[in-house]
Amino acid sequence: MDNTPMVETSCKRRAVSALLHAEADIVRALTAKYDAGWEEFDRALEVIFSTSARVILSGMGKSGHVATKIAATMSSLGTPAHFVHPAEASHGDMGMLTKDDVLLAFSNSGNTSELLPILGYAMDNKIPVIGVTMGVESQLAKASTVPLIIPKADEGCCLGLAPTSSTTAQIALGDALAVGLAAMRDFTRDSFNRLHPGGSLGASTRRVGEVMLTGDSMPLVSPDTPATLILWVMARKGFGIAGVIDENGDLVGQISADDVKPEQMTLAKSVMRQVEPVVHPDDSMATAISRMRTKAMKACLVIDGRKPVGIVRVQ
Known part of the structure; x- marks a missing residue:
């Protein structure tokens, strides 16, 4: 009797369960790090809060998708933010980053080659850099005014290769920064409603x-x-x-x-x-x-x- 479908189902369940546990574990590790008093996180909030312009976010590949999402979340919660693709930055978009901005860069390894030019530009122009990475000794960590080091963990996918656990941690940390800044700015429901006049979110926040x-x-x-x-x-x-x-x-x-x-x-x-x-x-x-x-x-x-x-x- 061919039991191949049963074996495939069992493998699938183990793979999915392992992924979900891995992603939950890394968020718990981040939470424990913050609850223990993560001084760098608080410093990052202060640096961003004190800027007179915008948060410019950058990242390559999946980290870039995360950066785009966090830029949208920050903007919706009252912190002006904009995504700049690191490869495009080397072809003229570097001008989107001004001396009054803060650069928030995402890279799991911290050694993404496409990020190096924009990091160098920020350092040359004394633009604060917040680096989110697992690479403690990485180029991103060393270039950062405030490095935010994510606890080291393997990717949760069945191959251990596809960005899964790492991007989950990046999203959680980026959202935490966005929410922390909103609290510091006393961002209220009225403020949220002014930025979300359309759609169900806007309707739900109206009085x-x-x-x-x-x-x-x-x-x-x-x-x-x-x-x-x-x-x-x-x-x-x-x-x-x-x-x-x-x-x-x-x-x-x-x-x-x-x-x-x-x-x-x-x-x-x-x-x-x-x-x-x-x-x-x-x-x-x-x-x-x-x-x-x-x-x-x-x-x-x-x-x-x-x-x-x-x-x-x-x-």
Whole structure:
């Protein structure tokens, strides 16, 4: 009996498991190094934070892809950053690096030949260099104002050759720098929203008060509103819920369409329930969406004190 498929599946599982464990191990090693007090990491943050211009990132091959990603992450968190390809730098793009910038270079070995010209240019012009590498005695480490040495580890791929563990460590360290700088700059949700006006990320960081429907758009009824009228209000406003307000305009209950049985001729006060979920105008849309999903709701009322001031829905 041919058991080749079973053997192949077993080999695949071992290879994938070994990779995931290797990548998890190197991130844990980085975490332990930071938790033990990684002075060079803090110095790197200070050097970058004190720059008056940008962080210029560079790297070759897979390290270059990491550098491109970290440049985008830093920029999105309030640290202006730009990727310069090291090979292109030798053909005129060196001019993208100014004396006011900081160079953040990635290289697993630290001896990538394509990086040497841009490192030399930075050193000649007294541009600070932060080098991320596993090579303790490498050219990148020696050229760095602040070398960030990643704990030595084998690559996690089944051949031990393809950049896997090393690039995972580079991404984790680059993200840590980006987040550390954001914290130092007191980068807030409002700041993030200004840089992400489009897409789901931008929408989730907007405040409820910016997007809620107000006034006549709110489905509101009084405690004595009959069932048929409650359903009419919901249908007219396009929501599956209605808020119940008393004579003072305070929100005293909530009704969903499933609560209403028109044939029973019930009143709002006899079927209304506790108002949930509910949000405040200053809450983020991410908070509103999370609360709605927790209660399996597609809309929720917005209150200020006890007054309903709007309604939002999951798009």
